[in-house]
Amino acid sequence: MARKKDDTGRYAYEGLDRLLHEKARLGILTSLLASREGLRFNELKERCALTDGNLSRHLQVLHEAGLIEIWKGFENRRPQTLCRLSGAGRTRFLAYLDALEQVLRDAARAGAEPRPATVPQGWVPA
Numbered sequence: 001m002a003r004k005k006d007d008t009g010r011y012a013y014e015g016l017d018r019l020l021h022e023k024a025r026l027g028i029l030t031s032l033l034a035s036r037e038g039l040r041f042n043e044l045k046e047r048c049a050l051t052d053g054n055l056s057r058h059l060q061v062l063h064e065a066g067l068i069e070i071w072k073g074f075e076n077r078r079p080q081t082l083c084r085l086s087g088a089g090r091t092r093f094l095a096y097l098d099a100l101e102q103v104l105r106d107a108a109r110a111g112a113e114p115r116p117a118t119v120p121q122g123w124v125p126a
Contacts, residue, residue: 011106015099017092019065024050024058029093032068038084059083067092
């Protein structure tokens, strides 16, 4: 099991942004990426299966990070909130997706290799 010299940090995946790598935020950003005009709060809440409070908190975090734009308005005299990916948010999310695709390629390649039948001599089960 000798390690290759060029494998240092090979699986560190620095491009996996912790801010984005969270289930609800991943859903929010994917929904907004698929809806260029943006989504109203209730549409986003339904698509991501989140509560009002949970969605609000995640939107606040994403907005503070500059990843999304939040617009307020009225429709039929009722307040509405529209959310859209910012230009920087789109760029950062697409870079994140590239890193995630690399994880999938690496895992698929590793999974295709057969597992050795035995372990090196001298090793015992823990």
